[in-house]
Amino acid sequence: MLIRLDPTRATPLFEQLAAAVRAAIIDGRVIGGERLPSARDLAESLGVNMHTVLRAYRVLRDEQLIELHRGRGAVVAVRIGGHAALAGAIHDLVDEAKQHDLPEGALLALISQAYRGAPAPPRVLRTPTTR
Amino acid sequence: MLIRLDPTRATPLFEQLAAAVRAAIIDGRVIGGERLPSARDLAESLGVNMHTVLRAYRVLRDEQLIELHRGRGAVVAVRIGGHAALAGAIHDLVDEAKQHDLPEGALLALISQAYRGAPAPPRVLRTPTTR
DNA sequence: CAAGTTGTTTGCCTTTGAATAGAACAATAG
DNA sequence: CTATTGTTCTATTCAAAGGCAAACAACTTG
Structure with missing residues (x-):
């Protein structure tokens, strides 16, 4: 590395x-x-x-x-894995932001806000027996 | 406001x-x-x-x-508009991150890196003797 | 046990940054 | 012209952050 x-x-x-x-x-x-x-x-x-x-x-x-x-x-840690989707989502978002000429700082600020303001744990529609 | x-x-x-x-x-x-x-x-x-x-x-x-x-x-500014897609993308990403229990700071750091110029998805290659 | 390895804790020092304040200035609106 | 409003400049105060050093505690290994 x-x-x-x-x-x-x-x-x-x-x-x-x-x-x-x-x-x-x-x-x-x-x-x-x-x-x-x-x-x-x-x-x-x-x-x-x-x-x-x-x-x-x-x-x-x-x-x-x-x-x-x-x-x-x-x-x-061993529990790591399956972050591929996340990596992809990040890439997409950055592309979108750049298309709008939105500077890095602004993007980070918006995300930071969304992170705070977002409601409770988004009820997963997945298998309830995860992990 | x-x-x-x-x-x-x-x-x-x-x-x-x-x-x-x-x-x-x-x-x-x-x-x-x-x-x-x-x-x-x-x-x-x-x-x-x-x-x-x-x-x-x-x-x-x-x-x-x-x-x-x-x-x-x-x-x-008047050129503002069409950020709806971006807002949606942000929301989705934050959801995804929370599902992975990824803290805010980590998410921001990852995005910051991606924004600068992320090296393409590096093929996982297991360094046999990482020092 | 003894010795070596490795993260942990505590303290210190320097630098950076935020926020404030006051003043003078330049472009714009009415 | 006069009032408004952002711009620039200088300065001060204060808290936080970054980086560093030495002693310490838990763990591993022989």
């Missing part, structure tokens, strides 16, 4: 790192159960502080994409 | 304000050509500084949602 951080960008290092790993997980480039490099190792190889890496890991843990354990390291 | 700002929220005031007006425009609650209150007036009625309002207006101007002219004030 190739990761390249740009300190000159406005987005924080830990966020760039989290985004890179997150994308890899969502896309399936890293499989569930796979172990990520230790924070210290990754930090050294990236030329950043260990805490910066750890913070990125913590972000992903809060998103339940990975698990963290002392002495064991960071492991990709 | 009712606007309510919450100073305790983490999101900046100018951003809250921009989001409120933006949503109103996208939803069609304010029509193209309609004039928004002057920065000074709106600032006073909201209990914030004029510069804060102007900053929000500037954000919307950069998104080409409104036009700003000295002596004339802020006017909603």
Whole structure:
């Protein structure tokens, strides 16, 4: 998994790192159960502080994409999968937004609002015995 | 157009304000050509500084949602319309994300990445020895 | 058990950003 | 001309965020 951080960008290092790993997980480039490099190792190889890496890991843990354990390291959660539809939906939406010349910030703001304002759990019409 | 700002929220005031007006425009609650209150007036009625309002207006101007002219004030752009599809796409995506228990931050990060220029759906290829 | 590995916690410091304020200015409307 | 309204400039205050460092606690391994 190739990761390249740009300190000159406005987005924080830990966020760039989290985004890179997150994308890899969502896309399936890293499989569930796979172990990520230790924070210290990754930090050294990236030329950043260990805490910066750890913070990125913590972000992903809060998103339940990975698990963290002392002495064991960071492991990709196994429950991940089937995000293909989501990836597709994202792509479509971005296309639509670009067609309307809607800047990135505006799109993000709208989504953020929709996320908050949206009603209760959209009753799934799927099999009720999921999971 | 009712606007309510919450100073305790983490999101900046100018951003809250921009989001409120933006949503109103996208939803069609304010029509193209309609004039928004002057920065000074709106600032006073909201209990914030004029510069804060102007900053929000500037954000919307950069998104080409409104036009700003000295002596004339802020006017909603006329080229607005047909955002219904976009609003729908946003709603769908948010639903999908929530079904996957994907937190807001993660969704925003993914979209931000996709917007910049997402590398095409990378064929899953299982690196045998990812270091 | 002992030693090494790895995430966790706490604290500190620097920088950035938001919000405010005041003032002078320039284009527009009436 | 006069009033309105956005623009620009400078400045200050305050809180949050980012990044870093050292000591610590849980886990793994031999």
